[in-house]
Amino acid sequence: MVDLPSGKMKSREGTVVDADDLIQEMADTAEEISKELGKLEEYSEEEKKSLYKTIGLGALKYYILKVDPKKRILFDPKESIDFQGNTGPFIQYTYARIQSILRKAETKEVSFSNLELHEKEKQLIKQLEQFSEVIQNAAQQHSPALIANYTYDLVKDFNSFYQNVSILGADTDEEKSFRVALSKTVGQTIKKAFSVLGIEVPERM
Numbered sequence: 464m465v466d467l468p469s470g471k472m473k474s475r476e477g478t479v480v481d482a483d484d485l486i487q488e489m490a491d492t493a494e495e496i497s498k499e500l501g502k503l504e505e506y507s508e509e510e511k512k513s514l515y516k517t518i519g520l521g522a523l524k525y526y527i528l529k530v531d532p533k534k535r536i537l538f539d540p541k542e543s544i545d546f547q548g549n550t551g552p553f554i555q556y557t558y559a560r561i562q563s564i565l566r567k568a569e570t571k572e573v574s575f576s577n578l579e580l581h582e583k584e585k586q587l588i589k590q591l592e593q594f595s596e597v598i599q600n601a602a603q604q605h606s607p608a609l610i611a612n613y614t615y616d617l618v619k620d621f622n623s624f625y626q627n628v629s630i631l632g633a634d635t636d637e638e639k640s641f642r643v644a645l646s647k648t649v650g651q652t653i654k655k656a657f658s659v660l661g662i663e664v665p666e667r668m
Contacts, residue, residue: 485540489519492544493552497668514665518552519544521662525551528660529611549615551662554653557618559668561650564630570640578637583624587645590620594652598659607660614656621649 493515497503503511526543530536546552580588593613601609630646633639654664 486516486520486523488540489523489544490515491519492540493518493522496544496546496552503668514668517663517665518555518668521551521555521657521664523551524660524662525554525611528607529615531606531608549612554614554618554657555662555664556668557621558650558653558657558664559666560625561621561646561653562666564646565643565650567631568639568643570643571636573637573640575637575641578641581624581628583620583627584642584645587617587620587624587649590617591648591652594656601659610656610659614653617649617652617656621646 490512494511497511497515497518503514506514522544523540526538527536529549543550544552546556594617597609597613601607624645628642630642631639633642657664
């Protein structure tokens with residue numbers, strides 16, 4: 464069951480929300496926030512509209528799917544599209560950030576055999592190793608919420624890694640190559656997880 468801030472949806476009272484109207488509202492809200500952030504100057508109008516829809520739909524789907532299917536949901540459109548916190552756009556933005564890192568990266572093929580890992584790197588690797596188990600558990604329990612919340616935890620760990628460890632400015636080629644490869648794997652995992660949830664991830668945001 465899904466409630467809205469205005470109250471329960473009741474067909475007898477005409478308080479039913481049309482899905483197309485809600486999706487359009489989400490896209491419009493995504494447009495407002497994106498304009499405030501001012502990150503889309505290089506986009507054409509067509510690219511912007513496509514991105515707004517991707518963000519809006521992602522916000523809507525994620526907000527509903529992150530809650531256990533047995534529980535009642537209060538769906539708040541404004542809260543769901545926040546670019547911070549446990550939301551679809553926050554995860555989409557992190558994915559786009561990773562793609563930006565990969566586009567800038569110029570790495571050499573090196574050996575990682577003697578690499579000493581940072582604590583943040585270890586935490587990220589541990590989180591990545593849990594992905595297949597989470598998918599299995601979600602299937603067994605019929606709960607996409609497990610995948611949604613796993614992805615949020617992975618993104619939080621990546622952002623902590625990003626803030627504490629220099630990726631492109633690493634001291635050695637080995638460290639740089641490893642951190643770029645680790646970031647790439649995180650991006651691939653985010654994309655796979657969101658694909659299972661039926662949510663797209665933009666290459667740029």
